[in-house]
Amino acid sequence: MRPLQFASAALVACLSIAAAPQTSLPHSTITIDTPNGAVRFNVEVAKDTAARMQGLMFRTKMAADAGMLFDFPRDDYQAFWMKNTILPLDMIFIRADGTISSIATHTVPYSEQPVMSQEPIRAVLEINAGRSDALGIKAGERVHNRIFRD
Secondary structure (H helix, E strand, O other): OOHHHHHHHHHHHHHHHHHOOOOOOOEEEEEEEEOOEEEEEEEEEEOOHHHHHHOOOOOOOOOOOEEEEEEEEEEEOOEEOOOOOOOOEEEEEEOOOOEEEEEEEEEOOOOOOOEEOOOOEEEEEEEEOOHHHHHOOOOOOEEEOHHHOO
């Protein structure tokens, strides 16, 4: 193989690895109290830097009751983008006490525009776009999971 062919083959191999969805993340259950009753999501938990950077990139489908919980080591302002993210998402920004700070609905696939938290937050829950509105999830409501001390 010539050097250029080898470099091209190596690049394709690296891109294939980077494009593969994560499958080994821990799972957990999130429950959100809404005026319509509690709603549950079965989520993958991204709690290290590599998992948080990969997020839901390259995924082509996600169950209606699924999502990803981004668990940060401390409260801070957070910014997300949708680069390489195929699915439109709702991003739910959650305070350390488990209350919802804000929700960014219908984020745009592939966008590199930052989606920012409005205050320091402990976690972000990403779910399919439109689910927040459909389920009546709003800012101020309570989220239950072990990372919120309950």
